[in-house]
Amino acid sequence: MNHSLGVAIESLVAVLLLVTIGYCMLLNNRLKRLRSDEHSLKAVIAELITATEIAERAIGGLKHAVRDVNENLGNQLAAATSMSEHLKRQLGECDQVVRRLSKITIAARPQGAVEPEPEPAAATRPPPPRASSARAVAAAAQAFSERRRSGGLAA
Template identity: 75%
Template sequence: MSHSLGIMIESLVAVLLMLTIGYCMLLNTRLKRLKADEHSLKATIAELITATEIAERAIGGLKHTVRDVNENLGNQLASASQMSQQLKKQLAEGDNVFRRLSKIAIAARPQGAAEPAEPVAAAAPRMSSAKAVAAAAQAFSDRRRTDGLAA
């Protein structure tokens, strides 16, 4: 019996050794896959680092471009504002000149003269040059827009 008990124990140890060898083979294949995944993960990380560096450079370039555009746009807005102020002043001066011309035209008109029924172009050959200028100024003032600008 002691002999068969020894064989059983040795058989059990042999079976356990076989299971251990099989499990080690299984672990070996898993470790190989893990190593392969590690290499592909390293390659992916390297590509990600490269893409990140490219993106950082692009962002830096965009920041520089935005700064330049902002300065340029600020200068253009200041220039446009100055031009707008100049145009307002010139329009006010033009309106002032127009009013003075209208007053001159009204003052140059004879006291009893009525508004001509014919258009100015047809009446111009029969009028003197002063009357023609006055009629032209009157026609010009009649075409005046509601916002103070001449048409």
Template identity: 75%
Template structure:
């Protein structure tokens, strides 16, 4: 009986050793997969670091571009403001010239009695005020040229 008990114990130990070997093989496969995942994870992290560096360089370039555009826009805005003030001044001067020309045209018109006689004798309708101002201004400039005062 003692031999049977020894064989039973030895058989039990052998079965347990076989189970341990099988479990070790299973763990070995899992560890190999884990190492493969670790390598792919390292590659992914490397790509992420590279992409982050590229993005940082692009952001730096964009900041530089924004700074340049801001400076250019500021100078263009200042130039536009000056141009606007200059144009406003020229428009005011133009209005003053128009007012003077209107006064000249008004002064150059014949008295009202002569206008009535001209209207009765002339079949053509009376010209508009703007046309009269333009004609008077043209006559004035021709007189100035003739006298040598205008360029």
């Protein structure tokens, strides 16, 4: 009985060794796949790092472009504002010139001439008084000298 018990124990140990060897082979195959996956994972990580660096450079370039556009737009806006103010001043001066010219033409007009119908803006102002020819010449000269003093052209 001792002898059969020893053979049974030895057989059990042999079977367990075979199962262990089979399991080790299975683990070895899995480790090989894991190592091959590790290499492909490293390649993917390297590609991601490269793509991230490219994206960071692109973002930096975009920020620089936005800054340049913002400065350019600000300069253009400031120039447009100053041009608008300049045009407003010129329109005001033009309005004054038109008023002076109308005064000159009214003063230079003979007394018997027919007056044109006033425009709606001129309708709110009282009509200028009729002047004699000497007074008309004086008024025209005065309007001319006012124009000359304001720094504009006389003609």
